[in-house]
Amino acid sequence: MIQITDQEFQQLVHYIKQHYGIHLKAEKRTLVMGRLGSVLQQLRMNSFTEYIEYVQADPTGQASRLLADKISTNHTFFMREPEHFLLFRDQVxxxxxxxxxxxxxxxxxxxxxxxxxxYTLAMIMDEYFGLEKSEWDTRVLATDLSSKVLDTCRAGLYEEEKLQALPAPWRKAYFQAAGPGKFKVAKKLQQEVIFRRFNLMEPVFPFKKKFHVIFCRNVMIYFDAVTKRQLVEKFYEWMEPGGYLFIGHSETLDREHTKFKYMMPAVYRKEG
Structure with a gap:
């Protein structure tokens, strides 16, 4: 494995923080070497200095996107933190x-x-609106920094064990068998989710309309306090009055520096 020097690690940490908002601590050094080692080998590079210069000089942005894929942590599952989904259905x-x-x-x-x-949010809304669903536009915008995970999203193919937390009627209505131990999201549900690559660190959000609900769970744990506060301010700006912000249960907002009103653990509202 190619070793990374203190200076190289700090250069990489700075680049990642500047471009993706992710704050890598010193204990992530071995993880960084492990995830990027194969990339350096494929590029036939002998040092992280060479790699960093390559990423910075790439005019296509492909090298930066690959770096984002490698350093992103993508762990989730259906019905994660289920009380959020129940609140979304019953109150929001x-x-x-x-x-x-x-x-x-x-x-x-x-x-x-x-x-x-x-996909869980789309299932909840499809069931909630029922026969009136066709009269509503309830498509979910789903964004991520990583192009790799977005490919998985669009494919909509999941292992059977991933679906175990879902109610049986949902598994029947919204998934189809797709080979041994695999299930594919039904086309009607796929059409309800719009997947886009988006970097939350963009200085200006490109949306045309504001949102009624924003789920940003277990993302800001990778940001420092300043980056987190700036992002929350953008969420507030791009939310309709009366809208809801859901964050991860391991996350909190600094109530002294946010206009959001605390509703319950990990749930906030923009009062209107």
Whole structure:
């Protein structure tokens, strides 16, 4: 394995923080070498200095995207932190259907990883609206920094064990057998989720309309306090009054520096 020097590690940490917001601590050094070692070998490079210069000089952005894929942590599963989904179904949707103009309900899964979260949200809304679903636009925007996980999202192919936490009627209605031990998301559900690569560190968000609900769970644990506060301010700016922000249970917002109102652990609201 190619070793990374102190200086190289700090250069890489700076680049990753600057471009992706992710703050890598010193104890991640071995992980970085492990994840990037094969990339250096494929590129026939002998040092991380050579690799860093290559990433910085690449005009296509492909090298930077591959770096993002390698250093991103993508661990999730269906119905993760289920109380959030129950709240979304039982409290959030009933309150928002009266607020959403033109029957356009905008939900964003920011940091969607391999797709379990946005697909779960889409299933909940499909079941909630029932026969009236066709009258509503409830497509979920699902974004992630990693192109690799977005490919998994779009494929919609999951191991059977991944589906165990889902209610049996959902497994039957929204998935189809796709080979031994594998299930594919039904086409009607895939059409309800829009997957896009997006870097939360973009200085200006490119959206045309504000959101009613933002799920950004277990993403900001990788950011330092300043980066986190700046992102939360953007979420507030891009949220409709009365909208909800869901974060991970291991995360909190600094109540002295946010306009969001605390609702319950890991759930906040923009008062309208």
């Amino acid at each position: 949707l009933p309150s928002l259907v009266h607020q959403a103009r033109d029957q356009d309900l905008r939900v964003w899964s920011a940091g969607c990883s391999t797709g379990e979260e946005p």
